[in-house]
Amino acid sequence: MKIVIFASSREADMEEPVFCDRDSVKVDASKCTGRSISVAPFIARYLKDLGFYVTVIDPFADETPYEADNVIKGTSFQVPDEVVKDAYVIVATRHVYDTWAIMKSVLGGAKETFVIMSIKRAKIIMKRLLQAGITKEQIKRLRIPAGLDIGAKNEKEIALSIVAEVLAVSRNASGRPLSEVKEFSKVVEELE
Secondary structure, three states: OEEEEEEOOOEEOOOOOEEEOOOEEEEOHHHEEOOOOOOHHHHHHHHHHOOOEEEEEEOOHHHOOOOOOEEEEOOEEEOOHHHHOOOEEEEEOOOOOHHHHHHHHHHHOOOEEEEOOOHHHHHHHHHHHHHOOOOHHHHHOOEOOOOOOOOOOOHHHHHHHHHHHHHHHHOOOOOOOHHHHOOHHHHHHOOO
16 A cells, blocks of 8 residues: 655744645745654654555655655655555645645545644644635545544654554554454453
């Protein structure tokens, strides 16, 4: 299975400092600072270890080592629809190119789009998507915030919760505890 991770190793100092069209993005690197650990490298590593074909798009990828099959980097890049078509897409762009990455996923035909974003931030981005012609039905299919509720506290744990959701969705599983799925409490009740 194909995984595409839209990421950024830097954070935006201002709101989405990019110039873009349907397939290409040019990031104003002067408006992106810092270098902090994000969940994207951990997500890529976990999914690669699980045997997925992983593509990472990160304008600042030279600053972050990724374990991936393909890395698209540079502050000017192109992502044709074929890259995201039928892929599970994870958006972890740290306000650098959130709107574009989500639109590319939706319009490019991603199977599912998992977005690492707060609900507060999502409200801003969803208004932009509506203005750009993305329908409410398309927006409702987005998985925001990405991940299963496991009480994650750090980047590795957050990455694990997102990978668990990707696995559950890709395998049409519930994501519920196995003790519930297998009805363990019934087994106990039936004991003599």
